[in-house]
Amino acid sequence: MTYNSMTVQRAGQALLLLFVMVLIVSGCDDSPAGATQEDVAVETTTIAQTDEFLSIDVQIPTFIGFPGADSINQLISTSSDLAVAEIMGAALMMEQNEISNKATLDGSYLCYSFPEDDLYSVWITMANYTGGAHGISWIESYTFSAASGKMFAFSDLFEDAVEGPAYIEEKITEAISASGDFFPGAESELSKYQGDFPFYINGNQIVVYFSVYELAPYAAGITFFAFTDAALADLLRPEIAEAIRGRQPIV
Template structure:
């Protein structure tokens, strides 16, 4: 009986383990019409043993880009009508999405998606959507999911971010440190091969011109608090 259990356990490990990175391809949707230009790079994941979770992930990633297109398209129609009524020139709207595979090891995939929209006005808006998935457990990982319950990980991250802010304090709003001190459990982040990057969107802690502010915290600093092995 022990031998049978051992064989089953080993077989399960082979079936669910990820010795190779997942495959990520790009679906491109690109066109321009009288209302807007669309340039979407949508990631498509393959190679997972958990096919149901893989389908859910692909559906989510596709939705992020297509929702952007729909929102800009709706705004474009409304603004085109308004420009004719009020006699001001219509500016071509834009919906652009890009993704970067920042971590892809042992069934854990981090793939932030950047969404850019322009709907008239002085400048467009950029939003970075955090996407980190554990294909071993079939779960999307929030920042808190990476660390042991009750550990002091958040204070360590906050300390590291504040240290980096102080090195170029003139870039940030006066209340930037206060915002960082109130870091939520679902703080946006992504993984890299060197560590965890937490980030803040446009206007959150710095002016628009400063862009999305990102802070790398090395794995070596966070390892004592982590329940998931990352490297």
């Protein structure tokens, strides 16, 4: 275990953000080990700080041991840096205006690995409060091959890059139409993705998700649509279908 620190400034005071690295060998969860093509590992980086106007408690992954790891890490780091900068700005505003509240940022991640099939999927859940009636939460996800460093787009999961996403959009549209929990006309929001939906793989499920307020009111939170291996058996690329078949989701 190693420790690093970075000092940042707010209102003339030095704040310490503590980065805690914990090395985890053999992948990013407790999935069965297999014949891996790459020596994949993940480090958990914790960013933490608390004072009168600020509370940060974020864990993000840092991947090592395969081509493309640096690129994925850069995407994750850039995103978390932006989230931290936003919350620091909100804390400064609260301090300057003597608002008796805290700006908060919390984050954690989960990862499902299919090492024998060279498939890895990680999703990071973040939640912040910058003032107002309530905070907001969001997800960022990354699915990749360790051997090639390739990042999977949603269409890459399917044998037919058009037919597969179109089927998913049709099923989500049906679910929205059958429920009273969504905004009127929420189905029209799906077309803007042009089939490139945000997703992660959790066991035998392909999970498509949408941000708070995107399809439904705040109370609905992040909206998830999970599709099992059985439901997509005829649409997934054979290697993807084989990798996820019969796996148990971790959440």
